[in-house]
Amino acid sequence: MSNLHPALVFFAGALLVAMLRGRAQALVALLVPIVSAWSAFQLTAGTEITLSIFDYELMPFRVDRLSLLFNYLFHIAAFLALLFAWEAGDRLQRVSGLLYAGSALLAVFAGDLITLFVAWELLAVTSVFLIWARGTERANRSGMRYLIVQILSGVILLAGAILHLRETGSLAFNEIGIATLGGKLILLALGIKAAFPFLHSWLVDAYPEATPVGTVFLSSFTTKVAVYALARGFAGEPILVIVGGAMAAFPIFFAVIENDLRRVLGYSMINQIGFMVVGVGIGTDLALNGAVAHAFNDVLFKGVLMMSMGAVLYRVGHVNGSDLGGLYKSMPFTTVFCCVGAASISAFPLFSGFVSKSMVVAAVLHEHHIVVWMILLFASAGVFHHAGIKIPFFAFFSHDSGLRVKEAPKSMLFAMGIGAVLCIGIGCFPQFLYARLPWPVDYVPYTGTHVLTQMQILFFSALAFTWLKLTHLYPPELRAVHLDIDWLYRRALPATARGVAMVAERVRLFGAGLALSFVSGLQQAGRHHLGPDGIFGRTWATGSIAVWVAILLVIYLIFEYGA
Template sequence: MTLAQPAFLFLAAAAGCAFIRNAKLRALLLLAVPCISLLWVALLDSGTHATVQYAGLTLEMMRVDGLSRIFAIIFSIAAGLSALYAWHVRDLMQQIATLAYAGAAIGGVFAGDLLTLFLYWEVTAVASVFLIWARRTHGAFSTGMRYLLIQVLSGVLLLMGLLLHYQDSGSMAFTSMTLGSIGTWCIFIAFGIKCAFPLLHNWLQDSYPAATVTGTVVLSAFTTKMAVYALARGFPGTEILVYIGAVMTLFPIFFAEIENDLRRVLAYSLNNQLGFMVVGVGIGTPLAINGTAAHAFCHILYKALLFMSIGAVLFRTGTSKASELGGLYRTMPKTAIFCLIGAASISAVPLFSGFVSKSLILSAAGKEGYWLIWIALLIASAGVLSHSGIKIPYAAFFAKDCGKRPAEAPRHMLWAMGITASLCVLIGIFPGVLYSLLPNDVPYHPYTFGHILTQLQLLGFALLAFVFVMKTGLHPHEIRAVNVDSDWIYRKFLPKQIKRISPTIGILVSLPGKWLANAVAHSTAQLAKLSEPRGVLARGWSINSMVFILTVVMGLVLIFNFGKV
C-alpha cells in the first residue's frame, strides 16, 4: 500500500465509527487509533511516500522529515489524550469529528505539496466545527457558523494562493516560499488566519469557549499548531513574522486578564503562546525553528492540560466563568494540582515543560539581536504568568469560595490530566527527550544557572507584583461581562450598518428597475392605446381614410420615382 498513511487510518476510523453502534467501542477506537498512529509515525522512514498523480499534478501525501515528524507525534499524543479525556462521550458526531479532525491535522503536516495541504486544511475546518456545534445551543450554532466561515476563508485563500503560486513558480511543492507575489501573500494570510494573527485572531476566542467540554481540548491542539507548522515550513525566516508574533504575544494578555470565561482566558493565552512560536518562525534560524517546534510540542500538552482541568470544572459545575467559581480545591483537589502543573508549565517555571521550550525561542531572538522583540517576549512571559499561571488556577480553585462543592473529575479525566501533567513535568526535567525529536541539530542547554536564576527572578517578582495588586485592590475583579474584541466589527458594527443602509440600498437598487418598468409601462400604454381594437392602428378604417392613405402613398411613390429621373 503506497498510499497508506496515518491520516487515512484516522479518516477510515472516522468513517467506520458511523457504523459502530456501541458507544464504548467507539471510544475505544478513538483511543486506539492515536496509539497506533504514534507508533507508526515513530517508525516512519524519512523521505517522501504516497505519491499520487492527479490531473497532471503530482501529489506528495507523505513527506516525512524532522519537522513533520515532531508535529505528527505530538498530534497523535494529543489525539490519544483527548480521547481518553473524552472517554465518557457517547455522542457519535463528536467522536467522528475528533477522529477526522486529528487525522486531517496529521495528514496536513505530512503534506508535501500545497494541494494536499489544502485538502487537509479544509477537512480540519469542516471536521472541527462539529465539536462546536455539538454543544447544540443557539449560541454555539452561530459561533460555529462564524468559525466555519473564517476557517473556510482561510482555506479558499490558501487555494487561491496555491493556484497563483503554481502559476508563478510552476510547482505545487510545499517548500519554503518568499513573500512578494499575490500568491504567496494569499498563502501567508491563509496560514495567518488559522494561526490567529492579530486582527485575524478573534475566531479563536470566539469559538473555543463555545465548544463542548471535550471538544475544546481537541480544538486547542490541532488547528493553530498545524498553521504554525505550515508557517515554519513555508515561511521560515520571514522577518515580518517576528513583529506579528511579538504583537501576538502582547495584546492577548490584556484581554485575558479581564476575561471572565476561563476557557476564553485560555484561548487568549493560546493566542499569546502562538505568538512565541510565530516569532520563532520569523527568526528562522535552526535554533529558532527548533524553538518553535519544541514550544508547539510543549504547548499542546500544557494547554490541553489547562483546558482539561477547566473542562473538568465545567463538567462538574456547569460553568467555566471566573465570577461563578472559586474555592473548588476543596472537592476537586487533583484537578487543581493538574491545573497548577499546567500553569507552571505555561509560565515556564524551571523543571516544567514551558521552560525548556520557550527559552529556545528567547535565546534565538537574543542571538539574532532582536532586542525589542526580546523585551516584548519578556513582558509577555510575565503576562502569561498573570493570566494562565495565576488567574486560571486561582479563579477556579482558590479565590473566594463560591460555595459549589462539585465532585472530583471522573477517573478517566483524571487519568488524561495525570498523563498530560506527567509529560509536562518529564519534559521539564528531561528536556533531552524532546530535543532529540527536534528538526534541527542544534545543541542547547536550558538548565544553566543564569537562566534558572533570571527566570526565577522574573517569576518571583511577578508573583510579588501579584500580591501587591491583590493587596492594593488594583486587580480587576471577576465580573459577569463580555469584552468586545475586534470581532465587534463583524458581529456588531457591520450588521448594524448594513441594517441601517440596506433600506436605502434597496431603494437605490430598485430605482432603475422602477424607472424602466415605468417607461415600459408608459410606452406600452401608448402603444396599447394605438393598437387596441378601438385604437388608430387597429380599428376598421373607413373607406375615406383608406383612400386618403392610398392617395398619400401613391403621391409619395410618384414623387419618389420621379424625383430620381
C-alpha cells in the same frame, strides 16, 4: 519499516467508531491513536510517496524530521483528548475528533500544496462539529462563523498555491517565502489558521463555545498545523518577528479582563503562538527548534489547562471566573493538574514551557532584536499573570463560591494526569524532546542565569498580582462581553449592510412611486387617445394591452434593478 499513512488509520478508525456504540465505541476510539502510533512511530525520515496527476507531481506523503515531530505530538494529543472523552464524549465528537486528528496528520505529511489544501479544508469541516456538538444557539452561530473563516483560509491557500505554481512551476511544499504574490497569499492563509493579529478572532470566538471535549481537540491541532506550515514555508521571514511579537503581547490585555476562563485560555493560546511565530521569523536553528518545541509543549500544557477547565464546565456547567472559586475543595485533583499546566505555560523551571520558550527568547537575544526581546519578556510576565495565576486562582481558590460538585470523572483525571506528567517529564528531562527536534540542537536550558532570571520575572509578577489584589486595584471578574475584532463582522458589517439595504429599499420605493405616477399620468393621457372614444381605442384594443404590459414591465425592470 512501515510507510502506512497514519491519517488513513485515523479515517478508517473513525468509520469503525461511527458504527459502534456505548463502551465499545469509546474503547475503539481510544485504541485508534495507539494502533496508529504503533506503525507511525516507526516511520523514518526520507519516506516519500509521489503521485502524478496530469502533468503535476504530487507528494501526498513525505516524512522528514519536522513532520515526524508533529506526528508524535498529534498522536499523543489525540489519545489524551479521546481519553478525556471517555465519559463526556459521544459518537459525533469521537468521529469528528478522529477525522480532525487524521486531517492534521494529513497536513503535516503533505509534501505538496494541493494535499495541504485538502487537509486544510478537512481540518475545517471535521472540527466544526466539535463546536456544534455543544447544541446551543450560541455555539451554532459561532461554529458557522468558524467554518466560514476556516473555509476562506483554504480558498486563499488554493489561490496562493495556483499562483505559486504559475510563478515557480512547482507545487512542492518547501520553502515558499513572501517575494511572490502566491507566497503572500499562502502566508495569509496560514496566518488565518495561526490566528495572526486581526485574523485571530475566530479562535477566541469559537473555542470557548465548543463542548468540554471539543475544545481539547480544537486547541491541539489547527493552530499547531499552521505553526508547522509556517516553519516549513516561511522560516526566517523578518515580518514574522514583528507579527509574532504583536501576537505575544496584545492578547494578554484581553485575557486579564475576560471572564470566560476558556476564552482566557484562547487568548493565552494566541500569546503562546506569538512566541512560536517569532521563532519562525528569526529562522536560526535555535529559534526554529524553539518554535516547534514550544508548539509541542503548548499542545500538552494547553491541553491540560483546557481539560481542567473542561472538567469544571462538565461539572459546574460554566467557566465564568466571576461565579467560580473555592473549587479546590471539591475538585482537588483537577486543581493540582491545572496548577501543573499553569506552571508549565508560565515556564517555571522544571516544567515544560521553560525548556522551549527559553530557546526562542535566547535566539531573539542572540540576534539582538531588543524591542522584540522586551516584548517577549513582557509577554512572559503577562502569561504567568493571566494563565498561570488567574486561571487556577479564580476557578479553584479566590473567594469560596459555595459550589460543591463532584470531582471530575476518572477518565478525565487520567487524561489530565498523563498530560501533567508529560509536562513535568519534558521540563525535567528535556533531552528526550531535544533529541527529536528537526534541526541540530546546541542548547542548554538549565544555566544559573536562565533559572534565576526566569524565577525573578515570575515571582515578581506574582508579587504584582498580590499587590494589585490586596489594594483592590485588580479589575474584578465581570459577567460581560468584551469586544474584539470580531465585532467588525458580527456587528459593524451587518449593521452597515442593514443600513445599505434600508437606503436601497427607500430608493426603490421612491422610484416605484415615481414610476407609478408617471404611468398613471401616461394612462390618463392614453385614455384620452386610446380609450373607448380615443383615436386608437376602437381598432387596437387587444394589441394595446400587450404593448402596455410590455412597457410597464420594462419600466418596472428599470426601477427594480436601477435602484
